[in-house]
Amino acid sequence: xxxxxxxxxxxxxxxxxxxxxQVERRLSGEISEDAFxxxxxxxxxxxxxxxxxxxxxxxxxxxxxxxMRKLAHIARTYDRGYGHFTTRQNIQxxxxxxxxxxxxxxxxxxxxxxxxxxxxxxxxxxxxxHFAGAAxxxxxxxxxxxxxxxxxxxxxxxxxxxxxKFKIAVTASERDRAAIQVHDIGLQLKKDExxxxxxxxxxxxxxxxxxxxxxxxxxxxxxxxxxxxxTAIMRVYNLHGRRDNKYKARIKILVHETGxxxxxxxxxxxxxxxxxxxxxxxxxDIAAINAYFAPPELADRAEGWGEIAAWKKSDPGFAxxxxxxxAPHRHPDYGMVTISLKPIGGIPGDASAEQMDAVARLAxxxxxxxxxVTHEQNLVLPxxxxxxxxxLYRALLAEGLATANAGLITDIIACPGLDYCALANARSIPVxxxxxxxxxxxARQAEIGDLKIKISGCIxxxxxxxVGHIGILGVEKKGAELYxxxxxxxxxxxxxxxxxxxxxxxxxxxxxxxxxxxxTYLENRTSIEETFLECYRRLGAAPFxxxxxxxxxxAA
Amino acid sequence: MTVIWTKNGIVENDPWSGDxxxxxxxxxxxxxxxxxxxDNEVLGVRLxxxxxxxxxxxxxxxxxxxxxxxxxxxxGRGFSQATLLRQRLGYTGEMRAVGQVLIDQVPHMLRSGFDxxxxxxxxxxxxxxxxxxxxxxxxxxxxxxxxxxxGGYSWRRAAVTG
Numbered sequence: 001x002x003x004x005x006x007x008x009x010x011x012x013x014x015x016x017x018x019x020x021x022q023v024e025r026r027l028s029g030e031i032s033e034d035a036f037x038x039x040x041x042x043x044x045x046x047x048x049x050x051x052x053x054x055x056x057x058x059x060x061x062x063x064x065x066x067x068m069r070k071l072a073h074i075a076r077t078y079d080r081g082y083g084h085f086t087t088r089q090n091i092q093x094x095x096x097x098x099x100x101x102x103x104x105x106x107x108x109x110x111x112x113x114x115x116x117x118x119x120x121x122x123x124x125x126x127x128x129x130h131f132a133g134a135a136x137x138x139x140x141x142x143x144x145x146x147x148x149x150x151x152x153x154x155x156x157x158x159x160x161x162x163x164x165k166f167k168i169a170v171t172a173s174e175r176d177r178a179a180i181q182v183h184d185i186g187l188q189l190k191k192d193e194x195x196x197x198x199x200x201x202x203x204x205x206x207x208x209x210x211x212x213x214x215x216x217x218x219x220x221x222x223x224x225x226x227x228x229x230x231t232a233i234m235r236v237y238n239l240h241g242r243r244d245n246k247y248k249a250r251i252k253i254l255v256h257e258t259g260x261x262x263x264x265x266x267x268x269x270x271x272x273x274x275x276x277x278x279x280x281x282x283x284x285d286i287a288a289i290n291a292y293f294a295p296p297e298l299a300d301r302a303e304g305w306g307e308i309a310a311w312k313k314s315d316p317g318f319a320x321x322x323x324x325x326x327a328p329h330r331h332p333d334y335g336m337v338t339i340s341l342k343p344i345g346g347i348p349g350d351a352s353a354e355q356m357d358a359v360a361r362l363a364x365x366x367x368x369x370x371x372x373v374t375h376e377q378n379l380v381l382p383x384x385x386x387x388x389x390x391x392l393y394r395a396l397l398a399e400g401l402a403t404a405n406a407g408l409i410t411d412i413i414a415c416p417g418l419d420y421c422a423l424a425n426a427r428s429i430p431v432x433x434x435x436x437x438x439x440x441x442x443a444r445q446a447e448i449g450d451l452k453i454k455i456s457g458c459i460x461x462x463x464x465x466x467v468g469h470i471g472i473l474g475v476e477k478k479g480a481e482l483y484x485x486x487x488x489x490x491x492x493x494x495x496x497x498x499x500x501x502x503x504x505x506x507x508x509x510x511x512x513x514x515x516x517x518x519x520t521y522l523e524n525r526t527s528i529e530e531t532f533l534e535c536y537r538r539l540g541a542a543p544f545x546x547x548x549x550x551x552x553x554x555a556a
Numbered sequence: 557m558t559v560i561w562t563k564n565g566i567v568e569n570d571p572w573s574g575d576x577x578x579x580x581x582x583x584x585x586x587x588x589x590x591x592x593x594x595d596n597e598v599l600g601v602r603l604x605x606x607x608x609x610x611x612x613x614x615x616x617x618x619x620x621x622x623x624x625x626x627x628x629x630x631x632g633r634g635f636s637q638a639t640l641l642r643q644r645l646g647y648t649g650e651m652r653a654v655g656q657v658l659i660d661q662v663p664h665m666l667r668s669g670f671d672x673x674x675x676x677x678x679x680x681x682x683x684x685x686x687x688x689x690x691x692x693x694x695x696x697x698x699x700x701x702x703x704x705x706x707g708g709y710s711w712r713r714a715a716v717t718g
Contacts, residue, residue, distance in 0.1 A: 007707035007714075011694035018690050022660065030679050038630060039660055121630065151696045152711050157667035158639050158699070161632025227697075227711060238636045273644060278698045278710070285709045 001062050001370065002147050002292045004112040012109045015116060015155070019043050020102035027099065042122060042160065044115030045101055049422050054093045054101060055118040056108060060128035060146040060170070061089030061373040065360035068371055070111040072356035078104055083356070085341060085349040087413060087464055088167070089127050089373040090118055094420055116154055121162045123153035123234070127169045129177045130374040133295055134382035136330045140197055142172035142189045144289040145226060148281070152227050159234050163241035164249035166234070167206075179375060179491035181205045181214045182467055184251045185233060190220070198222045203233060203263075204255030207461035211497045212252040215260040217267065223286060225271075228279040232271035236263065296368035296383055301333040304386025311390045318393050320442060321404035326389065333386055337367075339379040339396060340403040340411065344440035345433050348414045349377035358399040366392045376452075377413055378406065409451045409518070410436045413464055417457030417474065418481075424457035426474025426481035427507075431455055434511045439518075448518060451532045454489075467491035469533045470517060471498045472510065483510040485517065487544055488536045501541055502549050513548055520547040560652075561673045561684045572600055572621055572652075573674075583623060586611065593618065602654070605633040609640050616647055624670070626655035635668045642669035642700035659683045663691030669700030691715070 004012070019039075026036040040046075044055040056071070063071075071091055075083045078100050079093040086092055096104060108114055118125055126146040133141045149168060153159065159166075171178040172189035180186025186202035199221045205214030221229050233251075240258070242248045255263055312319035326335040339359060341349050351359075359379055363371045366388040367381035374380055384392060396402040405411045412435060415421065417428030432455055439445055454468030458475075465471030471486035482504035489498030505513045518532075520543055525535045536544070560567040572583055583600040584592065586607045592599060593615045600621035603609065612619065622641060624634040634653065641647040652672035653665045659680040662673065666689070675681050683689070693715040695703055703713035 005708065007694055007712060011692060011696070014692040014694065018692060021690055025679070035629070035658060035660075121632075148711075151709070154696045155692060156697055157664040157695075158635045159632070160664055161630055161635065161661075235636050235639075239633055243631060243633075280710075282710050285711075288709070 001064060002059070002143075002289070008112070009109075011154070012112075012114050012116075015043075015114065016102060016105045016109055019105060023098060023102055038120055038161075041120035042117055043101075043105070044118035045098070046119060047422065048094070048420050049418075050420070051095050052098050052101070053420070054096050054104060054115060055086070056091050056093070056113060056115050057118045057125045058089050058091060058113075058373050059150050060126060060132070060143045061130050061375070062132075062143060063371040063373065064369050065364045065371070067111045067113055068356050068360035068363065070107060070113070072353040072360070074104055074107060075353040075356065082350055082352045084347075084416065085351065085373050085377050085379070087375045087377060087415075087462065088118075088125055089130070089375055090125055091373070092416075094416075119165075120160075121164050121166075122160045123149075123156065123162075123166045123168065126150050126153070127167070127178055127183075127375060129171045129173065130372040130380050131177060131327065131336050131382060132172065132372075133293060134329050134334075134336050135173060135177075136328055137175055138172040138189075139191050140172055140189055141290070141293050141295075142170040142178075142187075144286065144293050145187065145189065145199075145223070146170045147289055147292070148226065148286075149230065152230075159238060162234075162238055163243045164246060164251075166237075166251070168230075174493060176491075176493040176495075179464075179467065179495070181493075181495040182207055182211070182464075182491055183214065185230065186214050187226075192220050196222065199226065201229065201233075204252040204260070205495075206250050206252040207464060207466045208250065209247055209459040209461070210250075210253065211461065211466040212256065213495050213497065214252075215255060217260065217264045224281045224283070225275060226281060228274040228277065229267075229271055231279055232267050232274055235270055236266050240266075296370070298331045298334055298368075298383060298385075301385040301387045304333055304389070308386050308389060317397075317402075317404070318390065320446070321393055321402055322389060324404045324408065325406045326384075329383065331383075335384055335386055335389065337381040337384045337389070337392065338374070338406040339381065339401050340405055341378050341401075342405055342411050342436065343400055343403050344405075344410060345437045347429050348412050348432050351379075355399050355401055358395070358401065362392060362395055376411065378411070404442065405445060407450050407452070408445045409439045409448050409453060410445060412436060412453045412455060413468070414455040415457050415463035417455075417463075421457060421462075423460055424474070425459075425476035426457045426483065428455045428457040428463055428472075428474060431472060431474070431483065431507070431510055435514055438511050438515060447528075448522070449528065449531055451518070452490075453514070464491065465489070466497045467495065468498060469536070470514060472514075475504060477504070481507050483507070483513075485510075485513060485548075487517065487541060488533065490533060499541055502545055516547050517544055520544050557681075558674060558676050559681055559684075561675055561681075562671055565687075566685065567672075572623075581620060583621065589615075603634075603637060605631055605637070607637070609637045609645065612641070612647075613645050616645060616649075619647070619649055621650045621652060621672075622647065623652045623654045623674070626653060626657060626661075629656045629658050629661055635664060638665070638668040638670055639700055660690060662689055666691070667695070667699040667701045667703075693717070 201218040202214035372380035414432040418424040456463035486498030706714035
């Protein structure tokens with residue numbers, strides 16, 4: 001993985017002291033909360049319902065054990081002993097004191113981490129496929145490009161006061177695990193006919209109150225042109241994106257109102273001036289950043305094949321876990337292990353300091369010192385020998401981290417909701433917990449199969465409900481919480497925005513409604529092979545509406 | 557109180573500020589300027605955030621000052637306008653940030669090519685007087701303000717010191 005050099009260390013140290021100065025000026029009253037707000041936001045500090053919240057960047061979701069231990073230490077020392085992994089592959093602390101923030105940032109800097117641009121109207125943490133560098137189906141590791149973008153976008157003088165936040169995601173396989181079509185810029189690393197690397201460039205995807213799928217504006221951008229092209233997009237957006245209404249300020253609205261053809265022309269015209277300028281990436285620089293991401297040396301461990309078969313036979317729990325949470329690695333003797341942060345009835349994405357320490361230890365022991373955070377709020381050990389799966393499973397089990405539900409109905413994404421968030425209209429966490437409890441039986445989950453439930457506590461859609469196979473949106477109606485259901489959303493290479501199915505449900509009825517939807521699927525599917533999403537796409541909303549509303553569905 | 561600040565300190569008797577009088581050079585908005593651009597007079601232009609700076613291209617030799625407005629510190633269009641003026645159009649004259657100019661934006665403005673600042677905010681004026689500007693010397697991207705290539709990669713720069 002990437003390691004800081006002297007330049008990076010000096011930069012982050014300067015950034016911490018800059019923020020220390022800003023916090024001191026705020027605490028002394030020299031700057032108003034209004035003027036402080038964009039400054040703290042650009043360092044990941046939010047003011048939430050009960051406390052300040054700090055969001056720490058995990059660039060493209062990659063961590064080593066030492067960094068994970070530091071995250072545990074921060075949870076223990078400055079917070080209440082836990083942290084919350086987010087849909088941007090970051091971690092949030094919900095209870096730190098403003099006066100402790102500079103000290104926390106200093107601690108993070110010790111392990112080459114920071115909170116820069118995890119919030120604010122700037123280019124946010126660049127995300128990537130959580131299986132990058134290990135997946136069998138990728139053309140190359142997408143993370144070096146995410147790292148180049150991370151560096152280039154850090155404290156960018158031109159692009160720090162954009163109309164609105166800006167999110168970039170990079171993937172490197174046809175099977176999109178990074179949800180690039182719901183990002184402001186989505187990049188798919190690919191090869192042309194001569195085998196040269198470049199990107200398909202998508203812009204204008206996003207969720208929020210106006211969900212839109214991205215449009216492809218360039219089918220093959222040579223890798224050397226990455227920064228000049230992204231600069232052209234950013235400049236056109238910065239100059240022309242709407243600033244009169246924050247709900248219409250994302251680039252998706254500019255794409256929609258200008259038209260993708262016209263906007264592409266503007267971007268290309270701007271790029272023509274930049275293309276052969278100082279932003280062109282030299283091959284040597286791309287190679288140097290790539291070298292940091294060289295895969296670990298994976299020795300052949302063919303003995304795992306026989307062992308794993310025997311272990312599965314003797315322990316059905318282990319067999320379930322391997323079946324759900326271990327995906328094939330590029331090396332046939334290895335697997336990519338998802339560590340579920342969705343225990344039945346638990347809070348999606350939360351991990352205690354002890355759990356973080358345990359993951360760090362296990363990553364060192366079995367995982368070549370690599371950990372990933374997924375946008376689905378789980379952790380991944382991307383390089384584990386099949387021969388090590390059994391002891392890893394035992395150790396995870398002891399920490400409450402061996403829930404065998406990756407991709408199943410209880411692997412729920414949920415935003416923090418009204419339990420923490422100042423923007424929320426409704427709670428998300430208790431709904432996730434209740435659904436998780438209802439469907440917690442392993443046999444029942446297995447019977448239902450692949451099903452992604454995503455829950456947002458308000459229209460800003462941090463819980464990605466628009467791309468949930470089943471999405472749940474909490475709204476407030478006449479002072480009470482109400483939950484709308486959307487069906488048929490998906491954030492993968494066949495992305496779609498879910499459709500609102502009808503009027504909303506009260507908190508004590510939403511889990512029943514979800515059960516009705518699931519039962520309708522089970523009754524209508526052609527076989528166990530047909531997933532919920534396939535079934536919904538075949539049948540449309542009608543049978544689900546009929547089951548929920550008795551045929552007379554009204555709009556909420 | 558409004559002051560004008562440049563790298564050389566507070567500017568006394570700024571020719572662009574003060575009461576309207578016949579012998580003071582004129583600061584025109586873009587449309588007025590384009591009307592008068594054929595006059596043989598050296599003028600100043602005050603750009604609004606939505607103005608297309610490329611319209612100034614044929615007239616740069618008659619412009620003595622370009623004021624770029626920041627109606628709110630959160631409105632960052634002026635950073636792109638400044639970058640285009642310096643890098644695309646090659647404008648080398650005075651470029652002044654006006655409007656809501658706050659100390660924490662000044663480092664970005666300097667890097668974007670501003671060399672003159674009209675400041676109202678008291679704490680910002682104090683910091684500028686003391687020359688305490690909260691910038692970071694390591695940059696991860698080229699910008700209009702000249703900087704040294706440093707840090708190993710083509711996109712990195714370091715502030716020119718001294």
